[in-house]
Amino acid sequence: MKLGFIGCGNMAQAMITGILKQNVVSPDKLIVSNPHEEKTAKLKEQFGILTTTDNKKTAKEAEIVVLAVKPQVYPEVIKEIRDEVSTEQIIVTIAAGVSMAATERQFGKEMKIVRVMPNTPALVGEGMSGLCCNEYVTEEEFDKVHHIFQSFGKAEKITENLMDAVVGVSGSGPAYVYMFIEAMADAGVAQGLPRKQAYTFAAQTLLGSAKMVLETGQHPGELKDAVCSPAGTTIEAVNTLEKKGFRSAVIEAVNAAAKKNHELGKPKKKEK
Numbered sequence: 001m002k003l004g005f006i007g008c009g010n011m012a013q014a015m016i017t018g019i020l021k022q023n024v025v026s027p028d029k030l031i032v033s034n035p036h037e038e039k040t041a042k043l044k045e046q047f048g049i050l051t052t053t054d055n056k057k058t059a060k061e062a063e064i065v066v067l068a069v070k071p072q073v074y075p076e077v078i079k080e081i082r083d084e085v086s087t088e089q090i091i092v093t094i095a096a097g098v099s100m101a102a103t104e105r106q107f108g109k110e111m112k113i114v115r116v117m118p119n120t121p122a123l124v125g126e127g128m129s130g131l132c133c134n135e136y137v138t139e140e141e142f143d144k145v146h147h148i149f150q151s152f153g154k155a156e157k158i159t160e161n162l163m164d165a166v167v168g169v170s171g172s173g174p175a176y177v178y179m180f181i182e183a184m185a186d187a188g189v190a191q192g193l194p195r196k197q198a199y200t201f202a203a204q205t206l207l208g209s210a211k212m213v214l215e216t217g218q219h220p221g222e223l224k225d226a227v228c229s230p231a232g233t234t235i236e237a238v239n240t241l242e243k244k245g246f247r248s249a250v251i252e253a254v255n256a257a258a259k260k261n262h263e264l265g266k267p268k269k270k271e272k
């Protein structure tokens with residue numbers, strides 16, 4: 001099976017690295033196109049993948065073609081490749097706000113489309129992806145794509161109407177988490193921790209806590225309660241977070257990202 005990527009930016013590089021580290025696709029079966037060769041050069045050097053500046057070549061050769069360009073570039077790229085692809089190939093879209101109906105309309109034929117919202121921790125094999133597909137994709141084909149996304153983290157099948165929620169929580173989520181880590185570390189530095197150690201303490205605390213939620217199956221509130229000793233240190237911090245509107249800030253942030261994803265999907269001008 002040959003896998004192609006059109007666009008080799010942050011998200012594509014994270015996915016490609018994740019895929020190759022897990023040996024799900026061998027490097028000689030991976031083709032990546034990007035207008036600026038410096039974006040693909042590092043991956044080519046590191047893993048020996050096939051690279052090109054010609055999107056048509058990727059579209060023609062790959063059985064599964066991932067469109068990893070910005071949503072605004074989708075119309076231009078689809079226009080460029082639509083005559084190169086057959087309805088036997090699978091198009092994987094990862095763009096925020098681009099619906100399967102819009103993608104199909106732009107191809108102008110009954111393309112098999114799998115819409116996915118991944119996230120950048122794919123790079124280290126800890127990605128989180130939500131996937132859905134249109135009616136032309138068989139179960140076996142969906143499983144093939146699902147398997148690729150599972151290779152670099154968790155991947156859940158969802159219905160397309162939940163894509164806004166998935167973007168808000170996991171697609172954009174790493175950015176909020178990095179802000180949290182940075183803020184924790186800044187406070188650690190203010191309290192005297194060396195900067196590098198402060199990042200280790202903050203990031204490992206997040207990693208361990210996330211693992212506790214996933215592996216114990218306990219409610220996050222219950223796990224929080226277990227950290228709060230009566231009249232202890234933690235409840236002081238929890239009280240401060242509540243006073244400063246921590247939960248509400250997070251909820252509003254997730255809702256804002258979801259809303260933006262929804263708005264990106266609304267047609268701005270007539271599509272050709």
Ligand SMILES: NC(=O)C1=CN([C@@H]2O[C@H](COP(=O)(O)OP(=O)(O)OC[C@H]3O[C@@H](n4cnc5c(N)ncnc54)[C@H](OP(=O)(O)O)[C@@H]3O)[C@@H](O)[C@H]2O)C=CC1
Nearest residue numbers: 007008009010011012034036068069070071094095096118
């Ligand atoms: N970043 C993230 O965390 C996530 C991103 N996504 C989605 O992934 C997609 C890519 O995002 P991201 O990787 O962050 O963006 P980047 O800007 O990092 O990458 C986009 C890439 O597309 C390339 N490109 C631009 N025009 C073309 C073209 N005509 N043909 C081929 N390649 C082209 C750019 O090349 P160059 O710079 O050389 O011009 C660049 O390497 C978006 O649709 C986004 O919504 C989804 C989930 C998470």
Ligand SMILES: O=C(O)[C@@H]1CCC=N1
Nearest residue numbers: 095096167171172173
């Ligand atoms: O910010 C964005 O639009 C993309 C989609 C999800 C994460 N990054």
